[in-house]
Amino acid sequence: MGFSGRSQPSFVKLGLTFTGYLCWILLLIGANSQKTDPEEVNALRAIKKSLIDPYHNLGSWNRGDPCTSRWAGISCYNTTLDDDYFHVREMSLLQMNLSGRLSPELVHLSYMKIMDFMWNNISGTIPKEIGNITSLELLLLNGNKLTGSLPDEIGYLHNLDRLQIDENKISGSIPKSLANLNNAKHFHMNNNSLSGQIPPELSKLPNLVHLLLDNNNLSGRLPPELSKMPNLMILQLDNNNFEGSTIPLSYGNISCLLKLLRNCSLQGPIPDWSNMPNIAFIDLSLNKLSGTIPAGVLSENMTTIDLSSNNLNGTIPASFSRLPLLQKLSLANNSLSGSVPSTIWRNRILNQSETLILDFQDNRLSIISGSLILPSNVTVSLRGNPICTRGNLIQFCGSYEEDFNEMFNLTRSNACPPESCPPPYEYAPASPVARCFCAAPLLVGYRLKSPGFTKFRPYFDKFEHYVSSALDLNIYQFHIDSVAWEKGPRLRMYLKIFPAYVNNSIHLFNGSEVLRIHGLFSGWRIHGNAVFGPFELLNFTLLEPYKDEFPSSSPFGISKGALAGIILGTVAGSVTLSAVAFLIFFRSHKRRHRADSKRRPSSRVSIRIDGVKDFTYGEMAVATNNFNSSSFVGQGGYGKVYKGILADGTVVAIKRAQEGSLQGEKEFLTEIELLSRLHHRNLVSLIGYCDEEGEQMLIYEFMSNGNLRDHLSGKFELVLF
Ligand SMILES: *[C@@H]1O[C@H](CO)[C@@H](O)[C@H](O)[C@H]1NC(C)=O
Ligand SMILES: *[C@@H]1O[C@H](CO)[C@@H](O)[C@H](O)[C@H]1NC(C)=O
Ligand SMILES: *[C@@H]1O[C@H](CO)[C@@H](O)[C@H](O)[C@H]1NC(C)=O
Ligand SMILES: *[C@@H]1O[C@H](CO)[C@@H](O)[C@H](O)[C@H]1NC(C)=O
Ligand SMILES: *[C@@H]1O[C@H](CO)[C@@H](O)[C@H](O)[C@H]1NC(C)=O
Ligand SMILES: *[C@@H]1O[C@H](CO)[C@@H](O)[C@H](O)[C@H]1NC(C)=O
Ligand SMILES: *[C@@H]1O[C@H](CO)[C@@H](O)[C@H](O)[C@H]1NC(C)=O
Ligand SMILES: *[C@@H]1O[C@H](CO)[C@@H](O)[C@H](O)[C@H]1NC(C)=O
Ligand SMILES: *[C@@H]1O[C@H](CO)[C@@H](O)[C@H](O)[C@H]1NC(C)=O
Ligand SMILES: *[C@@H]1O[C@H](CO)[C@@H](O)[C@H](O)[C@H]1NC(C)=O
Ligand SMILES: *[C@@H]1O[C@H](CO)[C@@H](O)[C@H](O)[C@H]1NC(C)=O
Ligand SMILES: *[C@@H]1O[C@H](CO)[C@@H](O)[C@H](O)[C@H]1NC(C)=O
Numbered sequence: 001m002g003f004s005g006r007s008q009p010s011f012v013k014l015g016l017t018f019t020g021y022l023c024w025i026l027l028l029i030g031a032n033s034q035k036t037d038p039e040e041v042n043a044l045r046a047i048k049k050s051l052i053d054p055y056h057n058l059g060s061w062n063r064g065d066p067c068t069s070r071w072a073g074i075s076c077y078n079t080t081l082d083d084d085y086f087h088v089r090e091m092s093l094l095q096m097n098l099s100g101r102l103s104p105e106l107v108h109l110s111y112m113k114i115m116d117f118m119w120n121n122i123s124g125t126i127p128k129e130i131g132n133i134t135s136l137e138l139l140l141l142n143g144n145k146l147t148g149s150l151p152d153e154i155g156y157l158h159n160l161d162r163l164q165i166d167e168n169k170i171s172g173s174i175p176k177s178l179a180n181l182n183n184a185k186h187f188h189m190n191n192n193s194l195s196g197q198i199p200p201e202l203s204k205l206p207n208l209v210h211l212l213l214d215n216n217n218l219s220g221r222l223p224p225e226l227s228k229m230p231n232l233m234i235l236q237l238d239n240n241n242f243e244g245s246t247i248p249l250s251y252g253n254i255s256c257l258l259k260l261l262r263n264c265s266l267q268g269p270i271p272d273w274s275n276m277p278n279i280a281f282i283d284l285s286l287n288k289l290s291g292t293i294p295a296g297v298l299s300e301n302m303t304t305i306d307l308s309s310n311n312l313n314g315t316i317p318a319s320f321s322r323l324p325l326l327q328k329l330s331l332a333n334n335s336l337s338g339s340v341p342s343t344i345w346r347n348r349i350l351n352q353s354e355t356l357i358l359d360f361q362d363n364r365l366s367i368i369s370g371s372l373i374l375p376s377n378v379t380v381s382l383r384g385n386p387i388c389t390r391g392n393l394i395q396f397c398g399s400y401e402e403d404f405n406e407m408f409n410l411t412r413s414n415a416c417p418p419e420s421c422p423p424p425y426e427y428a429p430a431s432p433v434a435r436c437f438c439a440a441p442l443l444v445g446y447r448l449k450s451p452g453f454t455k456f457r458p459y460f461d462k463f464e465h466y467v468s469s470a471l472d473l474n475i476y477q478f479h480i481d482s483v484a485w486e487k488g489p490r491l492r493m494y495l496k497i498f499p500a501y502v503n504n505s506i507h508l509f510n511g512s513e514v515l516r517i518h519g520l521f522s523g524w525r526i527h528g529n530a531v532f533g534p535f536e537l538l539n540f541t542l543l544e545p546y547k548d549e550f551p552s553s554s555p556f557g558i559s560k561g562a563l564a565g566i567i568l569g570t571v572a573g574s575v576t577l578s579a580v581a582f583l584i585f586f587r588s589h590k591r592r593h594r595a596d597s598k599r600r601p602s603s604r605v606s607i608r609i610d611g612v613k614d615f616t617y618g619e620m621a622v623a624t625n626n627f628n629s630s631s632f633v634g635q636g637g638y639g640k641v642y643k644g645i646l647a648d649g650t651v652v653a654i655k656r657a658q659e660g661s662l663q664g665e666k667e668f669l670t671e672i673e674l675l676s677r678l679h680h681r682n683l684v685s686l687i688g689y690c691d692e693e694g695e696q697m698l699i700y701e702f703m704s705n706g707n708l709r710d711h712l713s714g715k716f717e718l719v720l721f
Helices: 010-032 038-050 104-108 128-132 152-156 176-180 200-204 224-228 318-322 457-470 511-522 560-598 617-623 665-677 708-713
Strands: 074-076 088-092 114-116 138-140 162-164 186-188 210-212 234-236 258-260 281-283 288-292 304-306 311-313 328-330 337-341 356-359 364-369 378-381 442-448 478-486 490-497 535-541 613-615 632-635 639-645 651-657 686-692 695-701
Touching: 038 104, 104 128, 128 152, 152 176, 176 200, 200 224, 318 337, 442 511, 457 478, 511 535, 613 617, 613 695, 617 639, 617 651, 617 686, 617 695, 665 686
Parallel strands: 088 114, 114 138, 138 162, 162 186, 186 210, 210 234, 234 258, 258 281, 281 304, 288 311, 304 328, 328 356, 337 364, 356 378, 613 686
Antiparallel strands: 074 088, 442 490, 442 535, 478 490, 632 639, 639 651, 651 695, 686 695
């Protein structure tokens, strides 16, 4: 053990440390000059406290300032307001494995526009205090375990554009107050336990485009007024219990409506549908509808008509023969009689990617009118009809199971040499500019909530054009990696988005591009599309090259930002240490003086310090790969700093004192004890120390200074020491 520190002249040390302490105070003052509204900081702390965060995705919320130290998921207005404070604009905590509850304290985030807790595991009720955040535009709580009822106070959010509470366990009725939300375009409340009647008042909403209430327990009369909503495009009400209701279609001014009214206990006749020029999708299956099928001319945009499992009688109207985009017509399990017009499939010209399904099973159909020749890619099923008792119509009477998931080949042949991109780089889909260039894509989980078709394949190219142009990218940058239908029907996809080809350049997006693209998805700034309907973001994954702000440009494999943080941190840290030493010096000067004379030969002093671990030299050597230069991140006055990984996976910064900086053992431990008690939001936390084999090390949490991924996903590490 060296004791060099103590042999220095006390006054020099005093002077130095005092100067250092002053610098530290100035640093703190500097850091505090522009900060977040303290009320909002407290609110965020309260929110974190009532959440359970097993993956420490909100670790960055323990220190610094929300707006200036980049707390995970928090975005602020980029300028301070009149009150000289920064204010939180957006809380984006998508898919962070959070559970626990929503704190009512969120009311104090009174400038917030976007509140996004999608796809977590949050339980408890929606605090009624949300109603006070009148700046709120997007309220996104879907995919949690919220219970209780929807607070009336939501009706105060007059700026609300989108309310998403789908896939929770919310019960109670739909508050009438939602009819005050004149700016609302989207109500997504499917897959909850909402009960009672749909408030007729909702039909007053002038801007509502999507009303998704499927898979709830709604009952009572289906308000006829719904059909008068001027801008409604999608009404999805399947799996509810509107006992005794008839279909509320007056077809007043509705020009474009996709309807899903499956399994809703509807009765009565189907109203005339000839005045709906843009309707593309009708699902009225599993109801108790009776009477005949309307003979009026349907919209040319019709892709899907499902009237199966009702009590319909009469004949199949010839109007089904004039539908150029038809993919599926199901009239199964009714009491239809008469003949099947073969013009339904003969008039339908299918191109390469299209198929047609005609399901007429279990009716009383007795004859096929016209030709019996069936084109390939057309499936007609007449099983369970009198027509099939005759033995000569095998191709119409075979067993038929609808294949829910389309199988089609998504891989495009690009004739590139196999596997020559180092992962996670991969070939971008063949581009007209340069074939076979390696690039790192962004991975996006995306779901269409109410698409206007039954088979996606014919819409594949259209979809690529739609999304890539909405993202302002070239078509070759966009790739659909996989597609799967889910119940609903909803269509889940994984997309890969590639950086543009630039000659002689690494193929990566830059940070602002990533933020831009993320923002377009997460802020729903991809304009609506009548065919594809509403979408939702499931996840947004950043591969290795994007985990730090940029591909590594420093020799140490860390970003410039992180390096700056480390250097600054090291300086600040040394200053703090000096300041602490200064305090110790003062407090224990007299005592130490007395103790010194009685000091026994050094033996290993052992003290217990709460929350600070005593590491062995061996553990430190393993963590840093034997203090390998690849682990070296910087050099301070005190010694070298290494980045290490502990046995439990924790990433740490290890400060290793160099010869000449070692202090007395007892002093070292006292200092650690002091450091461990010193909790200041601008300091990183001390995890442990190592005092062995003539070595002194301090082990801190590692912080990489808020890189890009942290900003998006909330995985924050620590930088300051
Ligand atoms: C601040 O944000 C607004 C909109 O949010 C944007 O128009 C403006 O360019 C931003 N200013 C700076 C300096 O980033
Ligand atoms: C969420 O939890 C899963 C395992 O349940 C884990 O694989 C994933 O990395 C976690 N994600 C985050 C953001 O913590
Ligand atoms: C959600 O929480 C429950 C316990 O409440 C737990 O069993 C489940 O694994 C959690 N799911 C996820 C995805 O975190
Ligand atoms: C919320 O709004 C209500 C009525 O608008 C008001 O009485 C209450 O004080 C507000 N609460 C907070 C915490 O601002
Ligand atoms: C919605 O609820 C229905 C019925 O409970 C279920 O089949 C479906 O999978 C659910 N959808 C989602 C997206 O959770
Ligand atoms: C649905 O609502 C009815 C009353 O309308 C109630 O009796 C029933 O228990 C509810 N079902 C569920 C699953 O909540
Ligand atoms: C149709 O729209 C016009 C003007 O937008 C309105 O005056 C009329 O009342 C609407 N008709 C119905 C049946 O909603
Ligand atoms: C069709 O059903 C209705 C009642 O649902 C009945 O009044 C009518 O007579 C039936 N028509 C035929 C042709 O069976
Ligand atoms: C039928 O569909 C397949 C793909 O599903 C396609 O390859 C084939 O060309 C189509 N045939 C006709 C006659 O359209
Ligand atoms: C999909 O296409 C790739 C290349 O074009 C081909 O190698 C593969 O066999 C195809 N898969 C199927 C299921 O058709
Ligand atoms: C997130 O996306 C990846 C592909 O991009 C996918 O494999 C993964 O299952 C997704 N996770 C969830 C929870 O959807
Ligand atoms: C419906 O078809 C018309 C032309 O027939 C077209 O202009 C319109 O965009 C289509 N609407 C939808 C929702 O596809």
